[in-house]
Structure formats: structure tokens, C-alpha cells
Amino acid sequence: MTRIIEQFAxxxxxxxxxxxxLWGCMHDxxxxxxxxxxxxxxxRQQGGRIVMVTNAPRPRASIIEQMRRLGVPDDAWDTIATSGDAARMAMFTGAVGNKVYHIGEAKDDPFFEPLKMLDDPAEITRVPLQEAEGIVCTGPFDPHADPAVNRPDFLYAKTKGLTLLCANPDVVVDMGDTRQWCAGALAQLYTEMGGExxxxxxxxxAxxxxxxxxxxxxxxxxxxxxVCIGDxxxxxxxxxxxxGLDSIFITGGLAAEETRTERHPDPEALSDFLTAHQMSVSYAMGYFR
Known part of the structure; x- marks a missing residue:
């Protein structure tokens, strides 16, 4: 039985x-x-180190700006690892070619800023789909639209043999009380259609x-x-x-309904949820505190 705890301490x-x-754990x-x-x-005051590990498809500099804007102060973390940085490393080493079709919003433009840590990065140019050697997906064009709207483009891309680089494997995220689609939903669809x-x-x-x-x-x-902490x-x-790392499952985020979380998850609902997903966790907590 998973141990349900009141607080991290x-x-x-x-x-x-x-x-x-970050999202769903530190902010909404x-x-x-x-x-x-x-x-x-x-x-951190007791000597621990905090690495914010986020599937945000942007460089860590932009995540720092976002955290400050949302009210996560600098003394709450030590360093940051973003999905965007890991994916940018792959893109600038030529994982999906030099001419790429970008699926995403304007807010994700920093993804394409030069990567200084590489000595000889690939020259990346964003082009229309018909001219592309690969696809870079940082998120949907419209996070509220059904991912299926991409089927015609994905069918064409699959026929051309294009590889899709997914900069954020999250399928959904909650923006306040509103659920939105993420890049992972598009990558999942493309894979289901036979694309890579x-x-x-x-x-x-990575x-x-x-x-x-x-x-x-x-x-x-x-x-x-x-220990890994997330929802x-x-x-x-x-x-x-x-x-092979211990984990604390924050049940009041994406799985709040399924785990019947109020202040704490319902033990039976939590057990059923973990069994259904064939997962085990070291600890569970309603909300990170």
C-alpha cells in the first residue's frame, strides 16, 4: 500500500x-x-537541492522568467532542466534535418534561439510543411482544438517520411480550471498514424x-x-x-477526480488508479506542501 503523507517534511x-x-505541482x-x-x-534550508524538471518546450531562461512572474521565488530552487533544452540539443545536432516545419505558438519561439553550448550547431530554418525535412512540435497551434485537426498534415508528413520531434511529451495540462492539449497529444496521434x-x-x-x-x-x-515529485x-x-528513483505522486493535479482527492487522496481510489495504470509510487500527497 502506498504511504500517504501530509507534507514533504x-x-x-x-x-x-x-x-x-512545475506545472500542476508548483503552479497552475x-x-x-x-x-x-x-x-x-x-x-533547501535543511541543505537539500531542488531541480525543477519540466516538460516546458522552452529554454530554462524563459522558464525562470515565467516562474518569477507566477510567484515562484528564486530561493525555492537551485537549477532547472527543461524538455525544451533536451529537445533543442537534439534539433541543433540535426535530429530532424535543417529545414523544419514548426507546430506551436509564438510564445515558443525561444526554442529556436541559437544553442551556445554546441561548437558547431546545425543551421535550422523554419519552412512550410511541403519544404520540410522534419517537424518540430512545441505544442498545438490552438491548445483548445482537438489534435485530430492535424490529421491531413500528418498524413502528408508520414507519406514523406518526416520525423516529428516532440518538445513536450505532456498530453494535457490544466491552465487554472481549463484543460489544454500539449505537444504530446500531437506526437501520440502522429505515432498512431504510423509516423515516427x-x-x-x-x-x-534525455x-x-x-x-x-x-x-x-x-x-x-x-x-x-x-526523489521525484509530480502529478x-x-x-x-x-x-x-x-x-529507479523514489517518487511522490501529487494526486490533486491531473488525477484529482480519479483519486477522489480533497486534502488527501482516497486510499481505495488511489490504489485502483495505480493498479489501472500499472504503476507504483513511494508516497502520495494530495497537494505539494
Missing amino acids: EISSNYDAAFVD GVAAFPDAVAACQGF SLYFGKPHP IYDLARRRLAEFGTFPDDRI GIATDIQGALGE
């Missing part, structure tokens, strides 16, 4: 570092969660490699002293399992 002394999800896209901020600050999709965020290894490299700037941290069963929790 109950078990935080077991860990030296935490990989913490509109404002920061004060209790989550306090939990991170408290962990490359993923770089949670639960896939973003954890990046998180570990950034954590290593602060010292040596064995895996049994790292995505198919991203945060599956990723933690794949990396």
Missing part, C-alpha cells in the same frame, strides 16, 4: 535532492502554490540525464538520495520508475 530527511515538476499556469513554494524553501516521433521530456531518459548533469554542479548525489502518472511517475 515528513520524509524529506531521506533525500538530498528532489526533481520537482496562473499563479504559484504558496504551500509548494514553502516546501521547497524548507527543503522523438521524445525528450519526462518520462524519457531529460533525466540533463537533470542529473545540472544537479552534479552542486556535488555528488546517489540515486537513492533523489503526471505517465510522465513524472513513469519517469521516476524508469530511472
Whole structure:
């Protein structure tokens, strides 16, 4: 039976570092969660390190700006690993060619800014689909539209043999009280149609490699002293399992209804949910605090 805890401080002394999800855990896209901020600050005050690990399809500099705007202060974290940075590394090493068709909103334009850490990055040009050598998907053009609107373009792309680089494996996210589609939903559709999709965020290894490299700037941290915290069963929790890391499942996010979470998840509903997804977690908590 998964142990349900009231707050992170109950078990935080077991860990030296935490990989913490942002959206749904630290904020809802509109404002920061004060209790989550306090939990991170408290962990850092006792010597712990916080790596914000996010499937946001943007460089970490833009994530810092977003966190500050939403009310997540600088003293609540140490460093950041983004799906965008992991995917940008692949794009600028030529994973989907030099001429790419971009699916996404204007807010994701920083994804295409030059990557200074590479000595000889590929020259990337955004072109119409008919001229593309590959697809870069940072999210839907319209996050409220059914992903199926992309079927005609995806059929054409599959016929051409184009690979789709997915910069955010999340399928959905909650913006306040409104659920929106993410890039993962489009990549899933393209794969189901027979196309090839490359993923770089949670639960896939590339973003954890990046998180570990950034954590290593602060010292040596064995895996049994790292805990992953997040609300995505198919991203945060599956990723933690794949990396052999402990996890805290925040049930009041994407799975609030299924786990019947009020302040805490209902134990029976939580057990049924985990069984249905064939997942196990070290701990569960209604909301990160």
C-alpha cells in the first residue's frame, strides 16, 4: 500500500535532492502554490537541492522568467532542466534535418534561439510543411482544438517520411480550471498514424540525464538520495520508475477526480488508479506542501 503523507517534511530527511515538476505541482499556469513554494524553501534550508524538471518546450531562461512572474521565488530552487533544452540539443545536432516545419505558438519561439553550448550547431530554418525535412512540435497551434485537426498534415508528413520531434511529451495540462492539449497529444496521434516521433521530456531518459548533469554542479548525489515529485502518472511517475528513483505522486493535479482527492487522496481510489495504470509510487500527497 502506498504511504500517504501530509507534507514533504515528513520524509524529506531521506533525500538530498528532489526533481520537482512545475506545472500542476508548483503552479497552475496562473499563479504559484504558496504551500509548494514553502516546501521547497524548507527543503533547501535543511541543505537539500531542488531541480525543477519540466516538460516546458522552452529554454530554462524563459522558464525562470515565467516562474518569477507566477510567484515562484528564486530561493525555492537551485537549477532547472527543461524538455525544451533536451529537445533543442537534439534539433541543433540535426535530429530532424535543417529545414523544419514548426507546430506551436509564438510564445515558443525561444526554442529556436541559437544553442551556445554546441561548437558547431546545425543551421535550422523554419519552412512550410511541403519544404520540410522534419517537424518540430512545441505544442498545438490552438491548445483548445482537438489534435485530430492535424490529421491531413500528418498524413502528408508520414507519406514523406518526416520525423516529428516532440518538445513536450505532456498530453494535457490544466491552465487554472481549463484543460489544454500539449505537444504530446500531437506526437501520440502522429505515432498512431504510423509516423515516427522523438521524445525528450519526462518520462524519457534525455531529460533525466540533463537533470542529473545540472544537479552534479552542486556535488555528488546517489540515486537513492533523489526523489521525484509530480502529478503526471505517465510522465513524472513513469519517469521516476524508469530511472529507479523514489517518487511522490501529487494526486490533486491531473488525477484529482480519479483519486477522489480533497486534502488527501482516497486510499481505495488511489490504489485502483495505480493498479489501472500499472504503476507504483513511494508516497502520495494530495497537494505539494
